Amino acid sequence: MISDIFLTIITMVFALMVVFSKKTVVSAFALLMTMLSIAMIYFQLGTVFLAAIQVLINAGAIAVLFIFVMMLINLEQFQNNREKGKVKLVISAITILIILGVFALIINNNIEVLAVNNIADNSMLLMFDKLFHVYYLPFEMATVLLLAALVACVVITGHEKNAKVELEGDKHE
Amino acid sequence: MSSIYYYLAGFLFCTGLLGTIFKKDLISILLCLELMMGGVSLLTVLFSRSTGVLESQLLVFFMLIVSACEVAIGLSLIIALYRKKQTIYTDDIKIITE
Numbered sequence: 211m212i213s214d215i216f217l218t219i220i221t222m223v224f225a226l227m228v229v230f231s232k233k234t235v236v237s238a239f240a241l242l243m244t245m246l247s248i249a250m251i252y253f254q255l256g257t258v259f260l261a262a263i264q265v266l267i268n269a270g271a272i273a274v275l276f277i278f279v280m281m282l283i284n285l286e287q288f289q290n291n292r293e294k295g296k297v298k299l300v301i302s303a304i305t306i307l308i309i310l311g312v313f314a315l316i317i318n319n320n321i322e323v324l325a326v327n328n329i330a331d332n333s334m335l336l337m338f339d340k341l342f343h344v345y346y347l348p349f350e351m352a353t354v355l356l357l358a359a360l361v362a363c364v365v366i367t368g369h370e371k372n373a374k375v376e377l378e379g380d381k382h383e
Numbered sequence: 384m385s386s387i388y389y390y391l392a393g394f395l396f397c398t399g400l401l402g403t404i405f406k407k408d409l410i411s412i413l414l415c416l417e418l419m420m421g422g423v424s425l426l427t428v429l430f431s432r433s434t435g436v437l438e439s440q441l442l443v444f445f446m447l448i449v450s451a452c453e454v455a456i457g458l459s460l461i462i463a464l465y466r467k468k469q470t471i472y473t474d475d476i477k478i479i480t481e
Contacts, residue, residue: 276454355448
């Protein structure tokens with residue numbers, strides 16, 4: 211019970227850091243810590259496989275990818291002279307509070323339905339049985355989706371021929 | 384007592400939404416989208432635990448794959464935009480209006 215509250219507070223603090231920190235690098239590290247604490251919550255709930263996947267993919271790959279891209283495009287050079295839209299912040303904060311209130315209302319009205327039941331210990335076995343028999347086609351389609359994303363990344367970020375010519379021209383000058 | 388996690392999932396989603404509306408550079412917006420995604424997957428895992436339906440956990444598995452693709456393509460779009468316009472701030476990008 212205490213660990214539940216502790217994990218919740220840690221996740222909330224890091225989530226707020228993602229949104230309200232001024233430097234983007236700090237936000238990225240806060241996102242990494244948020245993902246790690248969500249993984250701890252998964253462990254707490256007993257879904258061990260998802261916790262491991264969360265650490266590997268979300269914390270390990272995606273957060274590092276963010277930091278890598280930040281290093282690539284050198285954010286710091288134009289980060290200082292940006293004014294903040296305070297009216298925009300107030301309006302969006304009010305909207306968010308209304309949405310949060312709706313969430314709280316729904317959770318409060320269904321509190322008995324939402325109680326955590328215990329799943330048997332072989333839940334992971336059953337899950338993989340389902341994954342490789344019933345949901346075999348979606349699994350294969352996911353690999354195709356990953357391949358498509360890979361090709362799309364290469365095509366989007368690849369140099370065009372004109373840009374290459376310009377670069378070479380700059381070198382000769 | 385673990386119903387506190389339901390509130391946490393809602394909080395994560397709303398915080399991410401706030402950042403998505405409020406932030407001005409594209410990388411931060413993408414970070415906040417990831418935060419929203421984390422909230423949604425936490426909620427899905429909680430539903431799987433409360434109803435005993437194992438398919439929800441598989442759904443989270445597929446959501447992770449889709450979010451990885453989303454981040455990869457989003458970041459490559461940001462890099463392509465930075466090469467073309469030399470900026471990643473939403474105020475400076477007026478491709479549609481100009």
